[in-house]
Amino acid sequence: MSNTSPASSKSAPWKILLVDDEPDIHDVTKLTLHRFELDGRRLQFFDAYSGPEAKAILSTEPDIALVFLDVVMESENSGLEVARWMRQDLKNQFTRIVLRTGQPGQAPEESVIVDYDINDYKEKTELDRTKLFTTTFAALRAYRDIYTVEEARRFQVTYREGLERVIEASAHIYQQRNMHDFANGLLQQVVALLRLEKSMLLRLRGASGVSGEKSYEVLAKIGNFDDDDQLFNQELLSHLHQVTVNRISHLFGDTYVGYFPNESGKASLLVLKGVESVSDIDAKLLEVFSSGVAIAFDNILLNQEISDTQGELIMRLGDVVESRSSEAGNHVRRMAEVCYLIAIASGMDPDEAAILKQAAPMHDIGKIATPDAVLLKPGKLDQGEWDIMKQHPEVGMSILDGSHRPILRAASIIAHQHHEKYDGTGYPQGLIGEEIHVYARIVAVADVFDALMHARVYKSAWPVEQVIAHLKSVSGSHLDPEFVELLIQHVDKAIDINQRYPDA
Numbered sequence: 001m002s003n004t005s006p007a008s009s010k011s012a013p014w015k016i017l018l019v020d021d022e023p024d025i026h027d028v029t030k031l032t033l034h035r036f037e038l039d040g041r042r043l044q045f046f047d048a049y050s051g052p053e054a055k056a057i058l059s060t061e062p063d064i065a066l067v068f069l070d071v072v073m074e075s076e077n078s079g080l081e082v083a084r085w086m087r088q089d090l091k092n093q094f095t096r097i098v099l100r101t102g103q104p105g106q107a108p109e110e111s112v113i114v115d116y117d118i119n120d121y122k123e124k125t126e127l128d129r130t131k132l133f134t135t136t137f138a139a140l141r142a143y144r145d146i147y148t149v150e151e152a153r154r155f156q157v158t159y160r161e162g163l164e165r166v167i168e169a170s171a172h173i174y175q176q177r178n179m180h181d182f183a184n185g186l187l188q189q190v191v192a193l194l195r196l197e198k199s200m201l202l203r204l205r206g207a208s209g210v211s212g213e214k215s216y217e218v219l220a221k222i223g224n225f226d227d228d229d230q231l232f233n234q235e236l237l238s239h240l241h242q243v244t245v246n247r248i249s250h251l252f253g254d255t256y257v258g259y260f261p262n263e264s265g266k267a268s269l270l271v272l273k274g275v276e277s278v279s280d281i282d283a284k285l286l287e288v289f290s291s292g293v294a295i296a297f298d299n300i301l302l303n304q305e306i307s308d309t310q311g312e313l314i315m316r317l318g319d320v321v322e323s324r325s326s327e328a329g330n331h332v333r334r335m336a337e338v339c340y341l342i343a344i345a346s347g348m349d350p351d352e353a354a355i356l357k358q359a360a361p362m363h364d365i366g367k368i369a370t371p372d373a374v375l376l377k378p379g380k381l382d383q384g385e386w387d388i389m390k391q392h393p394e395v396g397m398s399i400l401d402g403s404h405r406p407i408l409r410a411a412s413i414i415a416h417q418h419h420e421k422y423d424g425t426g427y428p429q430g431l432i433g434e435e436i437h438v439y440a441r442i443v444a445v446a447d448v449f450d451a452l453m454h455a456r457v458y459k460s461a462w463p464v465e466q467v468i469a470h471l472k473s474v475s476g477s478h479l480d481p482e483f484v485e486l487l488i489q490h491v492d493k494a495i496d497i498n499q500r501y502p503d504a
Contacts, residue, residue: 012041013043014041015043015064016043016044016066017045017048017054017057017058018048018068019067019070019079020100021050023049025100025124029132030045032132033132033133036133036137038144043136046061046064050073051073051075051078051081051082054067065095065140065144066096066098066139066143067082067086067095067096068098069082069099069100070101071099072101080116083116083117083118084116096119096120096139097117097119097120098120098139099120099122100123101122102123102124119139120135120139122135236255239257243258243269244267247261256272257269257272330501331450331454332360332361333501335360335361335446336357337497337500339356339357339360340354340357341493342442342490345490346442346482355410356414358407359407359410360411362400362411363396363411363414363418364392365396366391366394366398366415367395368395369391370389370395374388374389390427391428393417396412396416413437414439414443416440417431417439418443418447420436420444421444421478422441422478422479422480423477425477426478433480436480441479442480442483444478444479445479445484445487448470448471453467454503455503471484471488472484472488
């Protein structure tokens with residue numbers, strides 16, 4: 001049985017099915033009830049002259065309110081079989097059934113009502129105009145009241161399930177650590193809440209009240225829009241502007257624009273295309289959800305600001321160290337990007353790869369304690385000087401060690417281990433293979449690649465073919481062969497990074 005509400009339209013007629021093999025019964029019933037009205041709704045009749053015809057209509061018209069059902073038609077129990085089929089097979093517990101018979105001996109009243117869930121039982125001879133009217137009125141009122149109770153029950157179930165979805169969705173949103181993940185997560189969760197497949201999340205570039213395409217930043221999209229090249233047509237811009245100024249969500253035809261404010265002024269705007277309507281339940285769910293989104297939005301912006309500040313400080317410290325040792329300033333930027341490239345290619349989790357990217361510029365932080373006479377010596381170091389130079393990994397670790405921040409902990413590991421060699425001949429600990437942390441193994445590959453690709457005071461830049469040949473020659477001895485191979489496979493992307501961050 002479909003759960004279609006009988007009151008989906010206040011003016012929709014009550015549907016009544018007349019099941020009787022006598023055409024005159026159909027005509028008399030319709031004539032008697034042709035002026036009937038309940039709650040401002042008239043009657044719509046459907047005619048069936050046999051059990052199979054009745055079943056066919058009931059299968060296609062799920063919101064039949066009342067069935068006047070003859071007992072004896074093509075067989076002595078045709079009507080009773082229809083009643084049994086309705087309740088047991090069709091699972092229709094809502095439609096009212098009034099059994100009408102011209103042969104009362106064929107169906108004793110008590111057993112019929114009990115065994116076949118009949119709501120009323122009448123002999124055709126007793127159904128005069130008044131009784132037919134009152135019987136119809138009572139049956140339709142019962143149907144209406146039963147559905148009112150059922151709708152209330154479904155509302156409670158739907159709202160409870162909706163709240164469960166909101167809680168689950170909010171938990172997912174709070175797990176996001178960056179704006180990209182937040183945007184995609186928000187879209188996925190709202191689409192799940194409203195069961196839609198086309199949506200877009202925008203962010204205001206500045207304070208609310210502005211207008212124009214450049215005022216908005218697209219964070220994420222799901223589904224195909226009519227014209228992605230002209231995403232911000234005048235109609236959508238008008239909708240976005242209205243919602244932003246009024247600071248409240250609104251449904252414009254088939255486009256729902258949700259407004260999620262936050263303390264930063266860069267509110268998020270949710271665009272749902274092809275929405276027929278937003279029910280009261282969905283609106284309330286979005287309202288509950290949006291309050292959590294606003295908090296998550298602010299937290300992510302704050303965390304991102306802290307992370308960006310930390311990353312910039314690390315990058316600037318890396319610049320200081322490299323400039324002191326006469327290295328090119330963009331070395332640490334290229335290193336960070338190439339490390340991220342290798343990490344992602346290896347299948348590392350993007351969040352962990354991002355930590356590696358931010359920590360890599362600190363690999364030589366220990367050189368800050370290396371004397372200028374050693375660090376800046378143009379010629380070959382003697383043994384004593386080399387022993388001093390080899391202290392910088394442990395110095396770097398001592399500077400960074402003890403922090404509970406993921407980036408600084410990663411930087412400490414990298415600073416300590418980036419001169420270890422895959423075959424165990426490196427320093428300071430002589431670690432072998434995977435005893436060396438994965439961060440340090442990736443940094444070692446990126447460091448060698450960058451050093452060879454760029455000129456230094458003691459050498460010229462090597463052509464890429466020679467660099468690749470050298471990487472292959474030290475694969476498995478100095479460098480981890482897996483990461484060497486990954487860099488070679490993606491060397492075009494690494495060269496693009498070099499071109500974005502050339503030596504000054």
